[in-house]
Amino acid sequence: MRSAWVLPDVEKKLIFDGLTANREVSLWKHDLDNTFSYWHIVYMELMQQFATPEIYLNNLRATISQEWQNGLPVIEDLLAKQEYRESLTVIQETLDALLKNKPDLNPWTPENSLLFVAVGGFSYAPGNWEKEKNLLRYYQQAVRELGEIERANQGKRI
Structure with missing residues (x-):
């Protein structure tokens, strides 16, 4: 083919x-x-x-559980539309997929642990953790826009 x-x-x-x-x-x-x-x-x-972008993003969202990174464009779109509650739902779906092999840390919350420790520790290669950092930035943005300042401050912890 x-x-x-x-x-x-x-x-x-x-x-x-x-x-x-x-x-x-x-x-x-x-x-x-x-x-x-x-x-x-x-x-x-x-x-x-x-x-259409909507159909594409809906298909990405349907596969978040298989490929956590598919949540990132969906979250970006929701944040751009100022749909902050829904973005938190997709952020949680994305975190669940990211941590699916770590049931003791799932669901993850910034109040309980550092995300990079939960995911698996340190890696110093260039570009590593960029997607995870973006996910945390999206989390911070959503909770900040919802007026949940304490949660936004907690989300700074990677």
Whole structure:
């Protein structure tokens, strides 16, 4: 199969339309819902190009439990729309996915532990922890906008 990334837009759109039309068919449902499936990756890239931002973000949100980073664009969008309560809900879904292998720390709250310790300790490689730091910044922004200053201050702890 040729990669969707080198196909002309017309062919990409045909593939996207076909996958979308058959999304609920059992043959496709498993692959399109599984973030580790090549078809899911292709579908999400095509969706980003051809679907509305709302549909794309809804599909990302549905896969947060499999891939915690998928929560970040959803949270960014909610914060931009000033939907702070809903952003806290997605932040918690994202934290739950991030810490799913650490049930004793889940649900995580900034009042109880440092996130980087909960996730697994130190790493000094450049760029590490950027996504986790962004998640904490989103948390701070949401609680600050909701007037929960103490929670916002607690969220500064990484």
